[in-house]
Amino acid sequence: MGGKCRFCKKNISYQYPLIEAVTAFLFWVSSFVFFSFSVRLVFASYIFVSFLILLMVSDLNWKLLPHVFNDFFIFCGLLVYGFFSNTHLFIGVSNFIMVGSVLFGFLQFFPKGLGGGDIKMMAALAIWVGLLKAAFIFVFGCVLASLVFFILKISNKVSWKWKIPFGPFLAFGAFLVWFIPDLVDRVSFALTRIN
Secondary structure, three states: OOOEOOOOOOEOOOHHHHHHHHHHHHHHHHHHHHOOOOHHHHHHHHHHHHHHHHHHHHHHHHOOOOHHHHHHHHHHHHHHHHHHOHHHHHHHHHHHHHHHHHHHHHHHHOOOOOOHHHHHHHHHHHHHHOHHHHHHHHHHHHHHHHHHHHHHHHOOOOOOOOOOOOHHHHHHHHHHHHHOOOHHHHHHHHHHHHO
């Protein structure tokens, strides 16, 4: 096909094979990491990975985290944890409410700091990974986004008014804590050793 669409004859973007390759790789990692625990956890990981990639690509391309994507991400998180027990479901809902409320309050004081999609994505992540790991993801995302912005700014690639898509940085942090479950504990231990 020569890298062109069979019907419209336009060039096929490199994003399509790249996204498919990344998704396949992360599915393999999911199977490798979680298969010894349970098959159900592997399928939960497939769902988690799929939504993160969807949100990341959407934010990179259009600087938009559509509510419908986040709504399904939230619903699937509640559904997955509802299968484990009612206690897990209650904790998931509580985490969602707490993170969503805190970030919504933050938005009232800093209206240009976060978008509604970012808040919803963080609240959804709180369901999937818990409060402590969600907090780590948020801090990690802020630090990484600031670092990338600084590098781009000193390279004269962007201006001070450039709005950086925050979703990919949250997704990257989420991948880390998802596939390295004890990462937050390791970081906490390392920080206590420094002090």
